[in-house]
Amino acid sequence: MNPVLNLSAAPHVRDRWTTKFIMYAVCAALLPATVVGILVSGFHAFLVVLVSVASAVVTEYLFDRFCHKEDTWKDGSAVVTGLTLALTLSPQVPLFLPILGSFFAIFVVKCCFGGLGKNFVNPALAARCFLLISFGTAMTSYGSVDSVSSATPVALLMTGRAVNITKMFLGTANGVIGSSILALLVGGLFLWAMEIIHGEICFSILLSFTLFMGLFGGQGFDPYFLLAHLCGGGVILGSFFMASDYATSPVTKLGQLVYGILIGILGALFRLKSGAADSFSYSVIIGNLFVPLIDMYIIPKPFAYTRKAIAARSHEEKLPLLRRIPRPVLVLTVISVIAGVALSGVYAMTKDIIEEQKRAAKRASYKSVCPGAADFETDPEIDLYLEELDGEPYGMTFGRSTINEFLVAKDENGAIAGYVLNVTSADGFDGDIGIALGLNRDGMLNGISFTSLNETPGMGMRAAEPAFKDQFSNKAVSSFVLNKSGGSSADNEIDSVSGASTTSGAVVNAVNAGLDFFHTVVKGDG
Amino acid sequence: MNNTFRGGIHPETHKSLTRDLPLRPVEAKGEMVFPLLQHIGKPALPLVKKGDAVLVGQRIGEADGFVSAHVISSVSGKVKAVEKRRVQNGQMTECVVIENDGSYTSLEPYDSRYDVSHITGEEILRRIRDAGIIGLGGAGFPTHVKLSPKDPSAIRFLIANGSECEPYLTCTDQLMRTESAAIVEGLELMLRLFPNARGVICIEDNKPEAIAAMQAAVAGRQKLSVLPCKAKYGQGGEKMLIETVAGIFYPASMLPADVGCIVQNVCTIYAIERAVVYHEPLYRHVFTLTGDTVASPGNFIVRDGMSFAELLEAAGGLKEGACPRKAIVGGPVMGMAISSLSVPIQKTSSGVALVSVDESEVGQSKMTACLRCGRCATVCPVGLTPQMMADAVSVGDLERYEKKLYGLECLACGCCGFICPAKRPLVQMFLSAKAEILSRKRAQAGGKK
Numbered sequence: 001m002n003p004v005l006n007l008s009a010a011p012h013v014r015d016r017w018t019t020k021f022i023m024y025a026v027c028a029a030l031l032p033a034t035v036v037g038i039l040v041s042g043f044h045a046f047l048v049v050l051v052s053v054a055s056a057v058v059t060e061y062l063f064d065r066f067c068h069k070e071d072t073w074k075d076g077s078a079v080v081t082g083l084t085l086a087l088t089l090s091p092q093v094p095l096f097l098p099i100l101g102s103f104f105a106i107f108v109v110k111c112c113f114g115g116l117g118k119n120f121v122n123p124a125l126a127a128r129c130f131l132l133i134s135f136g137t138a139m140t141s142y143g144s145v146d147s148v149s150s151a152t153p154v155a156l157l158m159t160g161r162a163v164n165i166t167k168m169f170l171g172t173a174n175g176v177i178g179s180s181i182l183a184l185l186v187g188g189l190f191l192w193a194m195e196i197i198h199g200e201i202c203f204s205i206l207l208s209f210t211l212f213m214g215l216f217g218g219q220g221f222d223p224y225f226l227l228a229h230l231c232g233g234g235v236i237l238g239s240f241f242m243a244s245d246y247a248t249s250p251v252t253k254l255g256q257l258v259y260g261i262l263i264g265i266l267g268a269l270f271r272l273k274s275g276a277a278d279s280f281s282y283s284v285i286i287g288n289l290f291v292p293l294i295d296m297y298i299i300p301k302p303f304a305y306t307r308k309a310i311a312a313r314s315h316e317e318k319l320p321l322l323r324r325i326p327r328p329v330l331v332l333t334v335i336s337v338i339a340g341v342a343l344s345g346v347y348a349m350t351k352d353i354i355e356e357q358k359r360a361a362k363r364a365s366y367k368s369v370c371p372g373a374a375d376f377e378t379d380p381e382i383d384l385y386l387e388e389l390d391g392e393p394y395g396m397t398f399g400r401s402t403i404n405e406f407l408v409a410k411d412e413n414g415a416i417a418g419y420v421l422n423v424t425s426a427d428g429f430d431g432d433i434g435i436a437l438g439l440n441r442d443g444m445l446n447g448i449s450f451t452s453l454n455e456t457p458g459m460g461m462r463a464a465e466p467a468f469k470d471q472f473s474n475k476a477v478s479s480f481v482l483n484k485s486g487g488s489s490a491d492n493e494i495d496s497v498s499g500a501s502t503t504s505g506a507v508v509n510a511v512n513a514g515l516d517f518f519h520t521v522v523k524g525d526g
Numbered sequence: 527m528n529n530t531f532r533g534g535i536h537p538e539t540h541k542s543l544t545r546d547l548p549l550r551p552v553e554a555k556g557e558m559v560f561p562l563l564q565h566i567g568k569p570a571l572p573l574v575k576k577g578d579a580v581l582v583g584q585r586i587g588e589a590d591g592f593v594s595a596h597v598i599s600s601v602s603g604k605v606k607a608v609e610k611r612r613v614q615n616g617q618m619t620e621c622v623v624i625e626n627d628g629s630y631t632s633l634e635p636y637d638s639r640y641d642v643s644h645i646t647g648e649e650i651l652r653r654i655r656d657a658g659i660i661g662l663g664g665a666g667f668p669t670h671v672k673l674s675p676k677d678p679s680a681i682r683f684l685i686a687n688g689s690e691c692e693p694y695l696t697c698t699d700q701l702m703r704t705e706s707a708a709i710v711e712g713l714e715l716m717l718r719l720f721p722n723a724r725g726v727i728c729i730e731d732n733k734p735e736a737i738a739a740m741q742a743a744v745a746g747r748q749k750l751s752v753l754p755c756k757a758k759y760g761q762g763g764e765k766m767l768i769e770t771v772a773g774i775f776y777p778a779s780m781l782p783a784d785v786g787c788i789v790q791n792v793c794t795i796y797a798i799e800r801a802v803v804y805h806e807p808l809y810r811h812v813f814t815l816t817g818d819t820v821a822s823p824g825n826f827i828v829r830d831g832m833s834f835a836e837l838l839e840a841a842g843g844l845k846e847g848a849c850p851r852k853a854i855v856g857g858p859v860m861g862m863a864i865s866s867l868s869v870p871i872q873k874t875s876s877g878v879a880l881v882s883v884d885e886s887e888v889g890q891s892k893m894t895a896c897l898r899c900g901r902c903a904t905v906c907p908v909g910l911t912p913q914m915m916a917d918a919v920s921v922g923d924l925e926r927y928e929k930k931l932y933g934l935e936c937l938a939c940g941c942c943g944f945i946c947p948a949k950r951p952l953v954q955m956f957l958s959a960k961a962e963i964l965s966r967k968r969a970q971a972g973g974k975k
Contacts, residue, residue, distance in 0.1 A: 011940035303909035304777035
């Protein structure tokens with residue numbers, strides 16, 4: 001009796017967890033958010049998810065076939081990529097977007113760089129950013145849910161308006177398919193409890209994001225403000241399901257902390273300064289790109305070589321306090337303190353200068369629309385009226401246009417030279433459009449100038465060019481009409497900037513709001 | 527429970543197959559094979575030749591130098607040959623082959639106590655060396671060498687390793703339950719060598735009966751204590767035991783004695799007691815025969831030199847229709863798979879598991895690309911980052927492996943290989959990298975001369 005026996009090197013037992021198991025566990029954790037997203041957004045969202053996952057798997061399958069690779073499409077990682085991508089898409093996207101995105105994620109970002117574990121950024125996120133840049137309009141049109149507005153909560157938040165946190169938490173607010181914070185948290189905490197994702201990453205992101213927001217967000221540690229920012233813009237999805245992706249996060253615990261803090265701070269910085277609601281994706285991608293560097297330099301010392309171990313061996317167990325703190329922690333703390341002090345110092349020093357410059361720029365643009373003006377004065381009565389409006393949109397027919405300021409321009413002799421109105425439209429393609437209207441003493445429009453304009457370069461930004469802007473100059477009309485087909489002849493017709501009818505419409509609405517305000521409120525015609 | 531080390535894994539223990547089965551002596555028949563190299567060090571020199579008659583307990587191999595160990599016959603009979611035979615590590619090794627006459631005529635009866643109350647340290651060490659005792663935990667380092675540190679007074683802890691953390695094995699558990707008094711006596715004899723040492727018996731907390739038995743045996747002895755440890759694979763490693771007991775993790779460049787510790791397996795300590803008190807050399811030891819294909823698994827007292835196949839037959843053979851896929855000697859995490867059951871059981875064989883499913887077989891755990899999940903780093907008891915080490919090995923960057931990643935510190939304990947969800951052969955990669963680095967160093971040193 002001598003059976004044929006297998007020979008192999010130790011270990012002869014293996015843990016039950018396999019690559020496949022981990023991948024499907026991640027899928028399972030994404031499921032609650034997917035289901036809520038589909039329930040809230042409807043059947044099309046289901047199609048988006050289905051198409052995204054299927055095209056990811058098919059892409060990997062075809063790559064395996066044509067490159068004669070092993071069947072890696074079965075390991076579930078393509079499903080994770082497809083599913084995560086779908087969750088970052090608006091429920092209304094045309095179906096070619098998830099197909100293109102999944103192809104980009106799997107083929108370009110993953111397979112071309114060596115497949116599982118070798119991609120340099122998170123494939124789903126890279127695909128999302130690729131789609132965002134290439135198909136901006138389709139990617140950022142949200143909201144059949146809340147037909148009143150089409151902006152996501154973060155976009156609202158960034159323009160200083162109120163959001164409904166409960167809705168965001170449940171996932172019924174405007175946004176991507178995977179926007180239910182509750183469902184995402186259920187999945188994310190499940191993965192963390194299973195020790196599939198590293199708490200070092202997700203919690204350091206959330207913590208540093210919150211801290212930075214509180215310190216530099218300008219609203220202090222207001223729980224409403226912080227919660228709204230945490231719940232919006234994919235922070236939860238990004239930290240639990242994207243930043244924690246194994247291939248593009250550091251292997252060591254300390255590296256993971258550094259990486260998480262980096263993403264958190266970048267995310268908050270972008271959120272505060274960039275004006276783009278989707279900026280969290282970019283901060284995770286930048287974090288991804290730092291991973292090889294982090295892994296190259298942050299290597300933990302084996303237990304035998306830590307300071308404490310060496311001290312214990314040489315029986316000098318009492319170290320001074322500073323030397324008992326691991327050096328990287330000390331260095332990181334010192335760096336962050338220095339950076340924090342420097343940041344707040346620069347902020348404090350430049351705050352007044354920046355304010356002054358803003359005021360000067362505003363005056364210059366007021367003067368440009370009101371020739372002959374030497375000084376501007378407020379009108380107490382009108383100001384009282386404006387206070388009553390309290391930043392609410394003016395009128396019913398001008399979109400979301402707000403009257404901010406009304407000034408009476410005086411010439412050098414103190415006589416009335418004209419009037420200036422500052423109007424903001426929130427209907428711009430990307431953030432608010434600020435417009436200064438200059439009127440002469442008789443109420444004729446001298447012209448307009450932009451106090452803020454962040455539209456798409458080459459499209460909406462062309463509203464600032466004379467070809468569009470000067471159409472408003474020297475017109476004695478009570479309202480304008482937007483002509484999208486061009487070739488306007490009437491005084492009150494404005495030719496739209498081609499390809500930027502949203503921007504053009506917002507400008508016309510804002511100007512009309514200003515004119516209406518002038519005629520009905522200031523002059524009291526109505 | 528704080529008595530543990532950092533890292534470690536929790537494989538399925540499979541100990542319930544045999545944990546409550548008492549030790550049974552099993553007699554050998556037929557041909558017995560005694561490899562002359564069962565220990566770490568130089569092979570022993572044969573003392574007998576073909577045709578010589580030998581008795582139980584007779585020395586048949588003489589230690590060659592200090593770091594070597596004697597080989598003892600476990601049966602009486604005639605020497606059939608002194609020739610190369612296949613042994614459990616798969617190599618052909620010089621062996622003494624003895625035809626067992628079945629009478630077990632012994633050199634001495636080994637059943638009467640000698641007076642050890644005034645025995646000197648030197649005498650104890652001589653007895654241990656004469657008995658051919660080596661580390662029975664699996665490594666097989668000659669015990670008299672381990673017990674002869676440069677400065678015996680610097681030893682603070684004498685650690686008795688009863689953790690038995692490898693899955694399947696239960697014979698140490700049973701030995702502690704039945705021979706607790708003898709183990710304590712052995713430990714006290716060893717303590718005479720180290721005036722400043724305390725004896726600590728480490729037992730995993732999944733062996734409550736053994737803990738209770740040992741606690742009862744040490745009761746009232748000031749220098750001895752029992753330390754129940756958290757049940758976790760890796761606990762039986764020398765460095766992990768020292769971390770648990772003394773709180774020190776020392777680098778590969780140091781020996782346990784350099785940090786004031788000496789670790790001995792309780793089976794070795796039992797052998798020491800037999801050698802010093804009864805003058806009985808090491809020719810039999812405890813052994814677990816287990817696995818899902820074995821008809822009646824159990825804990826046995828086996829004689830060295832009998833084959834695994836013979837033990838299996840004596841114990842009742844395989845289950846009806848069962849066919850083992852793999853035979854693992856010494857526990858499945860660090861032990862070795864043997865190619866054939868006809869190789870001899872030697873001093874360091876602590877058990878064999880005949881399993882019907884080979885978990886490391888391709889297909890059941892197919893290798894995928896590394897996910898970079900970092901599980902390997904969380905279980906490494908040394909604090910290494912196996913993921914980075916494997917990366918360095920696979921691109922051939924041995925410089926980074928050695929200098930930046932401290933790859934030579936790897937104990938090959940198998941924790942990372944067990945936990946890896948991508949089923950990558952981490953331990954093999956590290957062993958080959960270590961071998962490569964060490965051979966380059968040797969070549970360099972040789973070149974300088």
